[in-house]
Amino acid sequence: MRIKWFSFVRIAGLVSVLTYHFFKNAYPGGFIGVDIFFTFSGFLITALMLDEFAKTQRFRLLAFYRRRFYRIVPPLVLSVLVVVPLTYLISPNYITGLGKQIAAAIGFTTNYFEIMTGGSYESKFIPHLFVHTWSLAVEMHFYLIWGLLIAIFTQIIRRFDFDDAKKSRIFRRSVGILSLILTIESFTAMAVGSAGLADFSKVYFSSVTHSFPFFVGALLASFTGIKDIPRAFDRLMARSNVFVVSAELILTFVVLGLLGLRMQFSNRATYTGGILLASLLAALAIMLARILHNCTPNRQEPRWASFIADISYSMYLYHWPLFVIFSQLVSVPWAVVITLAIGVPFSALSYYIIEPMIAGKRPRALHGFSNVRLRGLQQVFVGAAVLLFAVTGYTAYRAPALTGLERQLWIGGIYQSTDQMTTTKNVVMAAVKTPSANGQTPAAPTKAPKGVSIIGDSVTLGTRDYLGKHVADSTIDAQGERTMDLAYNVMMTQQKNHVLRQNVVICIGTNALDGWQQQLDKLIHDLEPGHRLILVTPYDQRANPSWNSSKLADYERTLPAKFKFITIADWQKLAAQHPDVFKGTDGVHFAGRESGDIIYAQAVNDGLKAAAKTPLKK
Structure with a gap:
């Protein structure tokens, strides 16, 4: 079930991050786009977990991990393979320690790799090409731990001698309470850990201190949902006015934009309340978008919005290394244009064709084109992948150890x-x-x-x-x-x-x-x-x-x-x-x-x- 208007939440996160990286001086707090993504992921994943338990009284942990793998890993690997050959256009300084960078990215440990090597998100020296994958590491750590906790909870609740409806209510409340506890613990760790720091990258990168936006989203899911909706929220949606909700949603996005203009990475207030505020605003936007879905049964989400939302994850993967490369060759505005010109097509290729093929499904872009031979297409992509793997391996092997x-x-x-x-x-x-x-x-x-x-x-x-x-x-x-x-x-x-x-x-x-x-x-x-x-x-x-x-x-x-x-x-x-x-x-x-x-x-x-x-x- 696709919820209309959720695409705009994803777009808000993507635009915020891209603007921050492209024009950091003009939009210094755009890094909150990552927290919009985190909050949305926490909501969506938890809501789907609640729906699965309400329908089957089970939660299949391995199936959950498999879905996350197919959604996250193939686009990540593809982005690395596409980007590395382009590094021959710039100074070898930008591929320093490339093998370690790639291993950290694909191993979902970039956040701790940056902490241990003294990296900074603000990047005072030559920026790492894959430093932005720190957020994927935090996200993957959330999926691993949250999935395991949910699996344990479902096994406990299934043993209760109640009817299915009551078990679902107990499960939902348990998820809400646990989400609240983990939100408080993670946020407190960031606020306390930021005291006395000159560089806040340690608390920004850490999965322990920066996981609370996910749990803010999970907490929201326990009160709202996607298919399985609590009666209180259902009544709220029934009483809502489409014009009021639309205005509130737009206003929430405006406030998030203003927050991005005001926040500073080097200001401690960012870590003692700023990121939490951004996460709460993102949660509000998600809730309003969910209500608006019900208020507009005869309206369709614009296709352009659905497209941008679909490719947002892959675009996040491509934008940073492409911008780092091309900003060394041309002016910043032209680097932005080239980054988008390369990133958007490859992101669409990844989402609509390559990812479904890897998952054993017919590509989304080929629905309605039965005459296209899938096997031939697969052979082309396998050949290209082999060549790109060879180039990437050689480049990583020859990369300098120091800039x-x-x-x-x-x-x-x-x-x-x-x-x-x-x-x-x-x-x-x-x-x-x-x-x-x-x-x-x-x-x-x-x-x-x-x-x-x-x-x-x-x-x-x-x-x-x-x-x-x-x-x-x-x-x-x-x-x-x-x-x-x-x-x-x-x-x-x-x-x-x-x-x-x-x-x-x-x-x-x-x-x-x-x-x-x-x-x-x-x-x-x-x-x-x-x-x-x-x-x-x-x-x-x-x-x-x-x-x-x-x-x-x-x-x-x-x-x-x-x-x-x-x-x-x-x-x-x-x-x-x-x-x-x-x-x-x-x-x-x-x-x-x-x-x-x-x-x-x-x-x-x-x-x-x-x-x-x-x-x-x-």
Whole structure:
């Protein structure tokens, strides 16, 4: 039984996710589209379970798993096979660890693979082609656990000495209570687990913390249903007005859209209520669509809506890797067009032809075409699959283990560790060789040593070798993911050990967290007299004025007017003049390109030249 208007719930989820991935800055909360899908899946699966028990007084677990397998796995495998050959169009960086990515996707463990490898849904470096399959992992984990729990419940309830109608009512109530308990537990785990996190990917990816939208949908199913409907909900539908329900449904979609405009992945409020609110709104939309189905017995759902809903799952699979690939070759608008031009036909091919054939059924698209030989069509697809499997296997085997950026950071880290050991040794030896008159360690020097101390993040670490050779008399301490408070700790340690040089260059800000202004003010205040401070403004090609990194850069430019010992090295401005340096990158790092090394060193040296004309801190 197909419920009219459910297609619009699926479409709302798909449009939200696609808009988020295509235009993330314009629609920063579009990731709630995944929660719309989760809530709908929880409702639909649970409603079908309730219908099956009401009709047969049984729930066939293996049949349920088999249906889920045929619906989820073939489109997933096909999308991988289609996408991988297209990776030859772009940099090998984008297939780094491809074999592991594919294994995680097909093994439905991408969510925990990303957690263990330090991946972020916001993707600060080169994005994984199949990172979006984290949601399939969470969904599959829900199916496995929920199916098993339902099977156990049905076996228990079947033993009751009641008539079938009463057993069905007990089963429905039990499902509702269990759904409510699991919703509360999962949501609480996300809300509590998000406390103190700088990156919320751990609670976002985890099946434990992000399964509550499914149970919100399951809870709704226990109150409503598809075929087997409780009397209270049946009476509600009988009293409903088609115009009122239609208006309420449209309004619900509008509120979901506005929520997508307001929510932020990096805001903790998203995890303490935002995602739950999105799930509840999705549940409301599902309920209203179910009521509208009954209110419009003589109306048909538009064919275009049914088509988009049918291909929504496959389109979700194709859109992200295709967009990642083509956005490296053409502008974003054209990448969107190409992604849709390739994704829609392959999604339709998957749903209407290939998936039914794999399940042993006649393809949906061939109904009415009895003259089409199915066996010949199957042979064509098998041949194509063999070829694509060979290409995918070869590509995964030849894929690099590290991206160019990761190699640069790794090498830079080794050089830095060596330099730090040398610096520490020199400090200790100087103290040993220069005792005071009474044999004690000499007093701290009254003047800071001349030269340049550079304290930076992953951008600085990636260009560390070049920077060290082209910034005279400099030492460099850089680390990935370094924030202003961590840079403060490095500066204070060097200051305490009397190795902080006269010119202090702070290359921090891309990873700016809330409280960045207080952190920078503290760094300025605690810098001892005898130093100059050169602040390198952060650059992120993706950033808009609302980002912390943009606000930090604007604030830094106001400081020289207040503090004569502060100078700005405007990397943000200089980098924006050289967009080619960042082509094919994450928009922050330049992946070891010498052209990027040159302009970064130029920004630092320009800042140092300007600083030479300013006084030391008094």
